[in-house]
Amino acid sequence: MCPMIERDITSFEARVYEATCLIPRGMVTTYATIGRIIGCRSPRAIGQALRRNPNMPEVPCHRVISSDLTLGGYSGERAGPLLEQKRRLLKAEGVVFVDDRLAKESQLWSGL
DNA sequence: TACAAGCAATAGT
């Protein structure tokens, strides 16, 4: 029944979760944008919150990339098979990456 | 309660 996945998430983690869920399918956003939405000026804190993954896989954390339009990381790994899977997930949603970089900048979600 | 260490980043030099 109750999978009790949420553990003792803090307010910060809840905000990150909410902001991440706001990302439309087929688009991506950056840690900085998420921080902008929840009012956090430290993208590292967001990466850490997502790394802990308070509620997986309900949260499309794979739609969060770096401001440099690079893939960033996934599940705590900044490189490796998991990151490759992240790319694959994004590709399945129509987001194309070339050379570990977002091909179309128009697919960036500005948080509007 | 207090202090120290670490993190899926970003900006500036």
Add this chain to the structure above:
DNA sequence: ACTATTGCTTGTA
């Protein structure tokens, strides 16, 4: 390429 900055979580005393 390298260093500094930054906010938040976790662990230890």
